[in-house]
Amino acid sequence: MRLLVINPNTTATMTEKIGAAARRVAAPGTEILAVNPGSGPASIEGYYDEAISLAGLLEVIGGRSDYDAVIIACFDDTGLDAARCLTDKPVIGIGEAAFHMAAMLSNSFSVVTTLGRSVPAISHNLARYGLATRCARVRASEIPVLDLEDPLSDACARIGHEVARAILEDRAEAIVLGCAGMTDLARALSQAHGLPVLDGVVCAVALAEGMVRLGLATSRLGGYAPPRFDKSAPVPPGREPAP
Ligand code: 5HY
Numbered sequence: 001m002r003l004l005v006i007n008p009n010t011t012a013t014m015t016e017k018i019g020a021a022a023r024r025v026a027a028p029g030t031e032i033l034a035v036n037p038g039s040g041p042a043s044i045e046g047y048y049d050e051a052i053s054l055a056g057l058l059e060v061i062g063g064r065s066d067y068d069a070v071i072i073a074c075f076d077d078t079g080l081d082a083a084r085c086l087t088d089k090p091v092i093g094i095g096e097a098a099f100h101m102a103a104m105l106s107n108s109f110s111v112v113t114t115l116g117r118s119v120p121a122i123s124h125n126l127a128r129y130g131l132a133t134r135c136a137r138v139r140a141s142e143i144p145v146l147d148l149e150d151p152l153s154d155a156c157a158r159i160g161h162e163v164a165r166a167i168l169e170d171r172a173e174a175i176v177l178g179c180a181g182m183t184d185l186a187r188a189l190s191q192a193h194g195l196p197v198l199d200g201v202v203c204a205v206a207l208a209e210g211m212v213r214l215g216l217a218t219s220r221l222g223g224y225a226p227p228r229f230d231k232s233a234p235v236p237p238g239r240e241p242a243p
Contacts (some may be wrong), residue, residue: 001029001212003205004067005038006060007180008078009043009052013149014181015146018073018201020184025202027209031227033067035060043145044074046117055081064065069208070156073180073201076121084224094126094200098176100140101203105196106173110166112149112159113178116140122178136170137177148181156185163193174198 005022006014013191019034026032031219037056041049057079061070069090072080084091089227114120119138121177126132141162147153166172174196186199218224 001068001209002031002033002066003069003208003212004061005034005062005071005073005201005205006057008040008057008072008074009036009049009145010038010040010056011042011149012036013089014145018183020179021199021201022071022205029123030205030209034073034203036195040226044076044078045115045145047084048120049123050076050078050104053181053185054082057110058082058086061091061120068212071201071204071208073204075178076118077125081223083136084218085227088217088218090208090210092170092208093125093206094128094180094204095122097128097130097202097204097207098198099135100207102174102176102196103131103199105198106134108136108170109174109176109198110136110170110172111138111176111178112141112162112182113138114128114145114181119176125219126180129217132217135176139166139170145179148179156188159185160189160192163189163197167193167195175176176185176200179183186204 007018015034015036022032037060040053040056044053060081072093075095077095080093119140122138127136139162141159143155148155163175175188176198183201186197190197
């Protein structure tokens with residue numbers, strides 16, 4: 001099977017890091033295609049960045065069909081619903097994947113994300129997914145996304161500090177890392193703090209493989225029905241105008 005893993009920002013080093021993490025856990029025979037759009041924000045921090053990254057993300061998904069499932073590797077599950085309209089292949093957001101797994105491994109978990117401006121979108125997603133009551137708190141480490149690409153930054157130590165506070169103050173039984181750029185920190189943080197620390201990238205790979213193996217596809221009824229292109233608009237390549 002082939003999994004299309006899309007980093008919706010345009011930072012190639014982060015795309016490579018995400019691809020490497022996905023390949024580390026992918027089953028034999030699973031091919032990981034890690035890509036990012038050619039245009040858009042270098043990092044996604046909050047509503048505005050999320051909005052301006054959408055066109056590039058949907059273009060990547062709509063412009064090809066050589067995949068068995070799609071993983072959106074941005075923690076606020078950028079464009080997840082719109083993407084599910086463009087393909088019947090399973091589309092998984094790393095936020096949603098990590099939340100559901102954390103809820104199966106703990107009574108209560110906390111999220112540690114980047115900047116404060118990223119917190120509301122994550123909280124809204126938790127509510128939308130019906131998991132707000134299982135999340136004690138969404139914490140901001142106040143580390144900009146691109147600092148996670150700097151090996152000299154003290155990001156890991158500062159995130160570790162926030163994890164320790166979540167255990168103490170939130171009584172968190174598990175931690176969800178709130179950025180794809182933190183994918184390489186999960187194992188060390190889990191060992192250092194003695195609790196499950198979930199990285200959405202690898203959680204999404206495991207879920208995507210399971211769905212493909214079960215032959216599952218996104219429903220084409222209702223909200224995820226294929227888009228009805230207005231008759232005057234050019235129909236994208238490989239797409240038939242909806243009836
Ligand atoms: C992410 N931004 O996973 C989110 C994290 C955030 O560029 N990749 C990004 O801060 O919302």
